[in-house]
Amino acid sequence: MDFNNLLIETAAGVATLTVNRPQALNALNGEVLTELAAAFYQLEYDPAVKAVVLTGAGEKAFVAGADIKEMAAMNSYEGHQFALKGQHCMMAMEKMRTPVIAAVNGFALGGGLELALGCDFIYASEKAKLGFPEVTLGIMPGFGGTQNLARLIGKNRANELIFTGKMVTADKALAWGIVNELFPPEELLPKAQEAAAAIAGVGTLGVAYAKNAIANGLNMTKEDGFRYEASLFGVLFATADQKEGMAAFVEKRKAVFTGK
Known part of the structure; x- marks a missing residue:
């Protein structure tokens, strides 16, 4: 546009x-x-x-x-x-x-x-x-x-x-x-x-989910915010970025994130 x-x-x-x-x-x-x-x-x-x-x-x-x-x-x-x-x-x-x-x-x-x-x-x-x-x-x-x-x-x-x-x-x-x-x-x-x-340069999905957790958590009780944070944390373990980020750490190399 x-x-x-x-x-x-x-x-x-x-x-x-x-x-x-x-x-x-x-x-x-x-x-x-x-x-x-x-x-x-x-x-x-x-x-x-x-x-x-x-x-x-x-x-x-x-x-x-x-x-x-x-x-x-x-x-x-x-x-x-x-x-x-x-x-x-x-x-x-x-x-x-x-x-x-x-x-x-x-x-x-x-x-x-x-x-x-x-x-x-x-x-x-x-x-x-x-x-x-x-x-x-x-x-x-x-x-x-x-x-x-x-x-x-x-x-x-x-x-x-x-x-x-x-x-x-x-x-x-x-x-x-x-x-x-x-x-x-x-x-x-x-x-x-x-x-x-x-x-x-870091995990795109991790940043996006953290932004979501902060923004939405402000409108929740602290206990509900904790639950919401944990749910998003768990979802990230199903992503390629999580696998790549942790593999790169273990292998002592720079991670290549794809946002997937």
Whole structure:
């Protein structure tokens, strides 16, 4: 599929997906959301892709938010449908078996922060700024931000960030546990790609099942989560990757995983 607002480059099992609207600070309009959902499905079923790095074009923004010019003319029904469209896009990414790493290279605001929170983890530039400014526009986060942020950093800090509409520095985002690690701007994308390459080099099914166990276990009691983990652990022993991985360990050689 050809995209008007996205770039995809794949090398050695790692796909770098770039939101490419630098003239609009990579803002998310309806077309971009449609393209992102399609790209996530495409990458999910591309056998050459083992991990994804998601970033924004230019030096100023990862994604500066949803497109306010487009939203300004919406009525209540249209606003509801726009939120559902954004949530569909986020869920398409979150449900991918393929891990996605956000490389936040600048502003990640509103829908942009929601997009980053939908990734499996976040690396950020030391110059990045993150926040939910929706309340300053008379609205609230609508692409899953109220749910994902509270689950990630707890209710009180999520309340503070969302209710005040303030931006936080990369350092504070790191301290609060929103991002995993900070890098100088010029090192961010290579470091994210390096992490993705490490993921691409291990058992694809093991990673996919672990992602499934973590995501679904958060919605279970701890005891049920343990049971679910054990069931997935057992299923992996019926795979070629498990046989190859353990044989390679015993034989002291590098495993060659096939995702089967």
